[in-house]
Amino acid sequence: MYARLHGCRRRNHALGLANAATLWLACTSAVTVAATPGAPEVFAAVKPGSGSGNYSPYAGRSYPTRPYFGDTHLHTAASLDAGAFGARLSPRDAYVFAKGNEVKTSTGQQARLSRPLDFLVVADHSDGMGLFPLLLKGSSEVLADPQGRKWFDMIKSGRGGAAAMEIISSFGAGTISPAIMPMPGTANYRNAWEETITAAEEANDPGRFTAFIGFEWTSNTGGNNLHRNVLFRDDGTKARTVEPYTTQSPLGSDNPVDLWKWMDAYERKTGGNVLAIAHNGNLSNGRMFPMVEAFGKPVDRQYVENRARWERLYEVTQTKGDGEAHPFLSPNDEFANFERWDRGNLDGSVAKTKDMLEFEYARSAFKNGLRLEHKLGFNPYKFGLVGSSDAHTGLAAMEEDNFFGKTTPQEPNPERIKETFVEDPRTGVKIMDWEVSASGYAAVWATDNTREALFDAMERRETYATTGSRMVVRFFGGWDFTAADAATRSPADVGYAKGVPMGADLPTAPGGKAPTFLVAAMKDAMGANLDRIQVVKGWLDENGNAHEQVYDVAWGDADTRKRDAGGKVPPVGSTVDVANATWTNTIGDPELIACWKDPSFDPQRRAFYYARVLEIPTPRWPAYDAKRFGIQPLPGTAMTLQERAYTSPIWYTPR
Amino acid sequence: MSLRRIAREPLLHFLLIGLALFALFDRSETAAGPERRIVVGQAEVTGLSRSFQATWNRLPTEAEIDGLVDWYVREEILYRKGVELGLDRDDPVIKRRVRQKMDVMLEESLDAVPPTDVELEEYLQANADEFSLPATVSFTQVYLGAPEATRAASALASQARAALALGKDPAELGQPTLLPASQERAPVDVVSRDFGPGFAERLQRLAVGEWSGPVSSAFGEHLVRIDERTAAVLPPLDAVRARVTREWELERRARTADSGYGKLREQYDVVVDVDRASMRIGAVASGAVRAERR
Numbered sequence: 011m012y013a014r015l016h017g018c019r020r021r022n023h024a025l026g027l028a029n030a031a032t033l034w035l036a037c038t039s040a041v042t043v044a045a046t047p048g049a050p051e052v053f054a055a056v057k058p059g060s061g062s063g064n065y066s067p068y069a070g071r072s073y074p075t076r077p078y079f080g081d082t083h084l085h086t087a088a089s090l091d092a093g094a095f096g097a098r099l100s101p102r103d104a105y106v107f108a109k110g111n112e113v114k115t116s117t118g119q120q121a122r123l124s125r126p127l128d129f130l131v132v133a134d135h136s137d138g139m140g141l142f143p144l145l146l147k148g149s150s151e152v153l154a155d156p157q158g159r160k161w162f163d164m165i166k167s168g169r170g171g172a173a174a175m176e177i178i179s180s181f182g183a184g185t186i187s188p189a190i191m192p193m194p195g196t197a198n199y200r201n202a203w204e205e206t207i208t209a210a211e212e213a214n215d216p217g218r219f220t221a222f223i224g225f226e227w228t229s230n231t232g233g234n235n236l237h238r239n240v241l242f243r244d245d246g247t248k249a250r251t252v253e254p255y256t257t258q259s260p261l262g263s264d265n266p267v268d269l270w271k272w273m274d275a276y277e278r279k280t281g282g283n284v285l286a287i288a289h290n291g292n293l294s295n296g297r298m299f300p301m302v303e304a305f306g307k308p309v310d311r312q313y314v315e316n317r318a319r320w321e322r323l324y325e326v327t328q329t330k331g332d333g334e335a336h337p338f339l340s341p342n343d344e345f346a347n348f349e350r351w352d353r354g355n356l357d358g359s360v361a362k363t364k365d366m367l368e369f370e371y372a373r374s375a376f377k378n379g380l381r382l383e384h385k386l387g388f389n390p391y392k393f394g395l396v397g398s399s400d401a402h403t404g405l406a407a408m409e410e411d412n413f414f415g416k417t418t419p420q421e422p423n424p425e426r427i428k429e430t431f432v433e434d435p436r437t438g439v440k441i442m443d444w445e446v447s448a449s450g451y452a453a454v455w456a457t458d459n460t461r462e463a464l465f466d467a468m469e470r471r472e473t474y475a476t477t478g479s480r481m482v483v484r485f486f487g488g489w490d491f492t493a494a495d496a497a498t499r500s501p502a503d504v505g506y507a508k509g510v511p512m513g514a515d516l517p518t519a520p521g522g523k524a525p526t527f528l529v530a531a532m533k534d535a536m537g538a539n540l541d542r543i544q545v546v547k548g549w550l551d552e553n554g555n556a557h558e559q560v561y562d563v564a565w566g567d568a569d570t571r572k573r574d575a576g577g578k579v580p581p582v583g584s585t586v587d588v589a590n591a592t593w594t595n596t597i598g599d600p601e602l603i604a605c606w607k608d609p610s611f612d613p614q615r616r617a618f619y620y621a622r623v624l625e626i627p628t629p630r631w632p633a634y635d636a637k638r639f640g641i642q643p644l645p646g647t648a649m650t651l652q653e654r655a656y657t658s659p660i661w662y663t664p665r
Numbered sequence: 666m667s668l669r670r671i672a673r674e675p676l677l678h679f680l681l682i683g684l685a686l687f688a689l690f691d692r693s694e695t696a697a698g699p700e701r702r703i704v705v706g707q708a709e710v711t712g713l714s715r716s717f718q719a720t721w722n723r724l725p726t727e728a729e730i731d732g733l734v735d736w737y738v739r740e741e742i743l744y745r746k747g748v749e750l751g752l753d754r755d756d757p758v759i760k761r762r763v764r765q766k767m768d769v770m771l772e773e774s775l776d777a778v779p780p781t782d783v784e785l786e787e788y789l790q791a792n793a794d795e796f797s798l799p800a801t802v803s804f805t806q807v808y809l810g811a812p813e814a815t816r817a818a819s820a821l822a823s824q825a826r827a828a829l830a831l832g833k834d835p836a837e838l839g840q841p842t843l844l845p846a847s848q849e850r851a852p853v854d855v856v857s858r859d860f861g862p863g864f865a866e867r868l869q870r871l872a873v874g875e876w877s878g879p880v881s882s883a884f885g886e887h888l889v890r891i892d893e894r895t896a897a898v899l900p901p902l903d904a905v906r907a908r909v910t911r912e913w914e915l916e917r918r919a920r921t922a923d924s925g926y927g928k929l930r931e932q933y934d935v936v937v938d939v940d941r942a943s944m945r946i947g948a949v950a951s952g953a954v955r956a957e958r959r
Contacts, residue, residue: 110854125858148758153762166757166758166761188720195722212911480858482843498841499841532884533884535884600885
């Protein structure tokens with residue numbers, strides 16, 4: 011059936027879409043469940059779908075009943091750049107902090123999360139892992155080496171920042187002296203890995219807190235970010251049989267294909283399990299989601315199969331910007347312009363051009379994945395979504411009012427909203443510290459808080475990304491959801507009974523039916539009300555061109571807030587008092603739920619659907635800084651934001 | 666032990682010979698100045714070759730071994746001469762390195778006897794907060810709606826109460842919500858994470874087995890029936906032995922190092938003579954300090 015479509019050339023249609031308003035047909039109507047004053051029905055008409063034959067509606071329930079929140083991407087002093095920038099917290103400290111304990115930060119401040127996280131992956135850079143603690147110790151091999159000695163002296167004389175820049179650029183150029191570079195096979199590297207493993211083993215507390223073993227593989231050739239975090243399902247016994255894969259030849263490689271080989275070898279050798287999560291396509295300058303070739307090799311069937319096998323998740327939002335959608339690619343999406351970092355690659359050495367964007371953002375990758383599947387019979391970009399911090403402080407502190415920054419110099423201080431994060435005068439690429447995003451976390455619908463259960467949920471992509479909020483989001487797809495399902499007491503019962511959760515595939519289309527979706531969201535117990543739930547649809551047309559459309563499916567204040575003449579739901583408004591860094595939950599709703607049916611479904615065409623949930627506007631972290639330090643932000647500083655969640659998609663594939 | 670037997674003791678002979686040798690060398694050293702003899706033995710070469718291998722992932726060649734030995738000799742001569750000239754003094758790098766060696770020595774100075782069960786048990790009891798399993802609560806709740814709809818909520822509350830009195834299933838009352846309708850032995854900290862700050866504390870005040878409320882959460886008002894409460898439990902030592910041992914060990918190291926340092930400190934006369942005002946001006950360069958002063 012693909013043959014017919016093979017010869018089609020790709021055309022650049024404008025989004026050939028009718029007005030969203032005329033297409034909007036939420037099953038019969040969207041139902042919101044927030045307390046509607048004067049609601050006539052107190053007693054629900056719909057029985058919970060137990061369907062198990064047990065009297066107890068909870069007996070026999072095997073699906074995940076709560077999302078676990080965590081960070082899959084946190085650096086400590088063991089990361090070369092983090093250490094260089096002044097991080098002194100160890101992997102052990104990072105777990106202690108994530109568990110909700112108070113710690114003293116690298117700048118000597120007391121810090122604590124508003125509430126514990128459920129899991130954490132300390133993912134230190136494999137290249138040079140442990141170099142910095144080694145430099146700080148002033149071990150004999152470091153001091154014997156002229157380069158090591160020089161950096162040691164710089165750090166000791168208070169020029170750690172300058173040393174950091176030198177170390178990072180020497181790393182990029184591959185000119186770190188082999189005598190001091192901890193590399194696989196050396197005792198220093200083994201010690202650093204051992205410390206990582208031991209910290210995770212000690213912190214892991216099945217049922218209460220999961221500490222994953224992991225590392226970051228940091229392919230950064232030419233300043234183009236192709237980084238991946240590698241997570242182990244396994245304990246130290248298996249993880250100890252290997253040493254983290256690096257990017258520097260001859261022991262490592264900067265090509266993801268080689269990382270996948272390493273992962274495969276690990277699994278074969280130990281019978282264990284690993285997965286890789288890429289991030290910051292926005293800093294890859296068009297290389298994160300290739301379509302034609304990667305590293306001089308064609309994107310062929312083998313590439314796409316391996317990519318899909320090893321990279322089941324993508325980190326879509328983090329401190330270095332949001333990667334869901336870009337306004338250039340999604341001009342009709344008024345929420346696409348969010349925490350945008352699109353000026354160049356990671357070090358700013360090459361400025362961004364518009365043709366790169368298509369290969370950098372998740373939504374675009376989902377669309378291009380459909381195109382590659384159409385061409386090669388396999389979709390490499392069928393990934394689920396998570397958010398994580400990528401903080402280099404040992405502190406997974408991504409709350410706007412409790413943000414401990416991306417790097418140690420960005421821990422709270424009166425200067426941080428005025429400093430420059432990256433600047434390359436040759437390219438003109440400049441990013442300010444205030445643009446650093448207090449984002450994000452990974453939410454995982456697992457059956458238990460253990461390495462195994464969380465990892466397995468990640469493998470089946472039953473995850474969503476948040477920009478730091480801990481809102482709860484359910485998203486199910488099926489063929490038979492009805493408006494009544496949105497009024498049920500336990501949406502999960504009916505969701506799993508009649509459909510598939512986020513990250514899964516829709517079963518084969520029954521004749522004449524369009525897919526229906528049950529989507530529900532509940533605000534963060536300590537956070538802001540919800541503005542709206544949207545469903546983002548992407549699909550291929552008969553010519554093999556990809557399209558997208560965003561649908562509003564449920565929104566707060568629905569009794570007074572109606573669609574405008576153009577079919578758009580008007581903005582929710584704002585209660586933010588920027589000067590005092592406060593807001594109130596007097597707009598929006600604490601919970602939203604809706605059943606939505608695709609109004610323009612074509613069973614012949616590939617498609618994907620994911621949910622995006624927006625909070626009402628709240629103060630952004632610089633607003634808290636301005637208030638607490640009593641300082642004026644730079645002109646143009648973004649002071650408010652709408653935190654959000656992105657679910658993993660549900661895919662439809664014609665048979 | 667008789668004197669004769671002591672005189673026959675081989676250990677004594679050893680000691681005497683050793684003492685004699687020591688005196689001899691001591692005298693020769695004083696005569697000739699510091700030790701001028703450098704011996705590169707098998708142990709040194711093995712060490713050099715091992716560190717070469719760690720860097721290059723192969724054994725050194727003969728020529729490379731010669732180079733390493735030359736390097737070693739050069740380092741040894743320059744080091745000894747440098748120490749002789751007092752170059753090790755006032756060097757922060759060397760000072761730090763020596764201090765680190767001392768730190769390690771202090772930490773390890775007590776013989777590392779594994780802790781006894783009694784010691785561990787004491788440690789567990791003394792740090793009960795850290796090792797206790799949290800208190801739990803089992804409860805059923807009926808969600809009455811968002812906080813702003815107070816009037817509607819109180820109407821709902823009385824309707825729901827009436828329905829509960831008639832034996833209606835609580836899972837079918839009130840407003841639908843993604844919040845769990847009931848929780849079984851949920852740790853109280855998790856309850857607070859789900860329902861918002863203060864909710865678990867409010868539950869602690871409610872009577873068991875009857876419907877109470879409305880109780881406020883971050884989401885609105887709830888009727889709540891507490892089904893069971895369990896107190897925080899300190900697990901038996903065997904269940905947490907590894908963790909207790911680890912923490913005990915860490916504490917012992919820290920304590921040993923501190924007391925070792927304390928003893929050394931007593932042997933020194935320390936005079937701190939600085940102008941504190943001038944120090945504070947210097948510290949303003951650090952943002953964090955300035956932040957604290959605000």
